[in-house]
Amino acid sequence: MEKLLTVTELAEAFDVTPRTIRFYETKGLISPQRVGSTRVYTYRDHARLKLILRAKRLGFSLTDIREYLNLYNVDPEQIEQQQLLLTKISRRIEDLEQQQEDLVATLVELRDIEQQALSNIKKKAAATGFTE
Amino acid sequence: MEKLLTVTELAEAFDVTPRTIRFYETKGLISPQRVGSTRVYTYRDHARLKLILRAKRLGFSLTDIREYLNLYNVDPEQIEQQQLLLTKISRRIEDLEQQQEDLVATLVELRDIEQQALSNIKKKAAATGFTE
DNA sequence: GAGTAGATTGACGTATACGTAAACCTTCTC
DNA sequence: GAGAAGGTTTACGTATACGTCAATCTACTC
Numbered sequence: 496m497e498k499l500l501t502v503t504e505l506a507e508a509f510d511v512t513p514r515t516i517r518f519y520e521t522k523g524l525i526s527p528q529r530v531g532s533t534r535v536y537t538y539r540d541h542a543r544l545k546l547i548l549r550a551k552r553l554g555f556s557l558t559d560i561r562e563y564l565n566l567y568n569v570d571p572e573q574i575e576q577q578q579l580l581l582t583k584i585s586r587r588i589e590d591l592e593q594q595q596e597d598l599v600a601t602l603v604e605l606r607d608i609e610q611q612a613l614s615n616i617k618k619k620a621a622a623t624g625f626t627e
Numbered sequence: 628m629e630k631l632l633t634v635t636e637l638a639e640a641f642d643v644t645p646r647t648i649r650f651y652e653t654k655g656l657i658s659p660q661r662v663g664s665t666r667v668y669t670y671r672d673h674a675r676l677k678l679i680l681r682a683k684r685l686g687f688s689l690t691d692i693r694e695y696l697n698l699y700n701v702d703p704e705q706i707e708q709q710q711l712l713l714t715k716i717s718r719r720i721e722d723l724e725q726q727q728e729d730l731v732a733t734l735v736e737l738r739d740i741e742q743q744a745l746s747n748i749k750k751k752a753a754a755t756g757f758t759e
Numbered sequence: 760g761a762g763t764a765g766a767t768t769g770a771c772g773t774a775t776a777c778g779t780a781a782a783c784c785t786t787c788t789c
Numbered sequence: 790g791a792g793a794a795g796g797t798t799t800a801c802g803t804a805t806a807c808g809t810c811a812a813t814c815t816a817c818t819c
Contacts, residue, residue, distance in 0.1 A: 503795075513796095518777060532784080532797055549729045554686025556775070566740055571747040578748070584741045591734050597681045598730065602723055608698055609716045615703040616710070635765075649767090650807060663815080664767055688805070 500536040508541065509548055519547060522557050524564065553594065563587065632668040640673065641680055651679060654689050656696065685726065695719065 502513040519525050520534075525543050527534040536544075543564065550560045562583070569580045634645040651657050652666075657675055659666040668676075675696065682692045694715070701712045 501796075512778080514779085515777065517797095522776090534796085549733065552686070552726060552729050553733065554684070558775090566737075569744075571743070572751070574748055574751050577744045577751075580744045581741065584737050584744070588734065588737055588741075591730055591737070594684060595727075595730055595734075597684050598723055598727055601681065601685065602720065602727075605698075605716050605720055605723070609713065609720075611703070612701075612709045612712045612716070616706055619704070619706050619709075633766080644808080645766090646809085647807065654806090665815090666766085690805090 497537055500541070502534050502536070505536045505541065505544065509544060511548070516544070519544075519557070523561055524557060553591075629669055632673070634666050634668070637668045637673065637676065641676060643680070648676070651676075651689070654693065656689060656693055685723075 500508070502516055506513045506516055516525065517534075520527070524547055525540055527536045527540055529535070546564065547560055550563055555563065566580060566584060566587075569576045571577065632640070634648055638645045638648055648657065649666075652659070656679055657672055659668045659672050661667065678696065679692055682695055687695065698712060698716060698719075701708045703709065
């Protein structure tokens with residue numbers, strides 16, 4: 496038996512607000528079943544939201560994320576769809592590789608500043624006479 | 628002698644609009660000299676904009692970027708400043724390492740989908756009798 | 760010196776991504 | 790059965806990041 500979640504429960508699981516999840520639904524990112532009018536979320540929805548939030552942390556727009564999620568649902572029988580899928584994926588991968596470069600470069604610089612800060616503190620400590 | 632650039636020239640160099648650069652100025656991200664009322668940008672401004680746009684690609688908000696740029700301008704003599712700098716940098720680094728994880732995970736999944744698509748196409752080609 | 764090219768400062772418009780409040784339903788619980 | 794708890798939709802509000810004029814001001818150029 497699968498444990499079903501309410502909006503609030505799912506929201507708390509990922510530290511977002513229910514409003515956010517409902518908003519994503521209006522944007523077509525996630526579509527839970529209903530019991531009456533109440534939304535209920537399955538494990539699959541949980542996994543889907545996880546994907547959404549990960550993509551958000553990477554700076555994707557909700558529209559981009561919708562596109563991204565759709566990559567998972569392409570009919571394996573339709574060759575043309577698969578071909579199109581390949582080109583879309585290629586573009587995404589290129590973007591992410593660019594981002595990876597940016598990330599590495601930024602990390603290098605931050606760690607450099609960090610080292611300088613440490614050395615500055617050391618110097619000052621020595622100059623002030625930390626042995627007293 | 629240093630080659631000075633106008634807004635439009637700098638904008639073209641990075642494929643953004645002059646409006647964008649002026650907007651960044653109102654946000655305190657970049658502050659060129661003036662000749663009369665006209666903005667002129669030095670090589671340092673060029674480098675600074677490069678940093679800004681790189682951070683943007685990583686999904687930083689302009690406010691975050693302002694903070695980020697300020698990390699470069701902390702007085703090396705003020706130990707307290709340097710201490711504060713260290714904690715700020717640590718947080719940034721943590722964020723970026725999280726992002727790196729996200730990135731790697733996403734890339735793995737995309738490449739997986741890519742392989743499946745390729746295999747789907749291959750199968751279909753075989754089934755349709757591509758030898759004829 | 761009239762025109763054109765490119766710069767400037769407002770000021771308003773717009774898309775994205777939610778926050779927030781109002782009004783309304785169910786569903787327990789006592 | 791009255792109320793509290795948590796769900797729903799609808800609608801307006803808001804911060805961010807610019808786009809898009811409009812009006813104005815030099816600075817050449819012919």
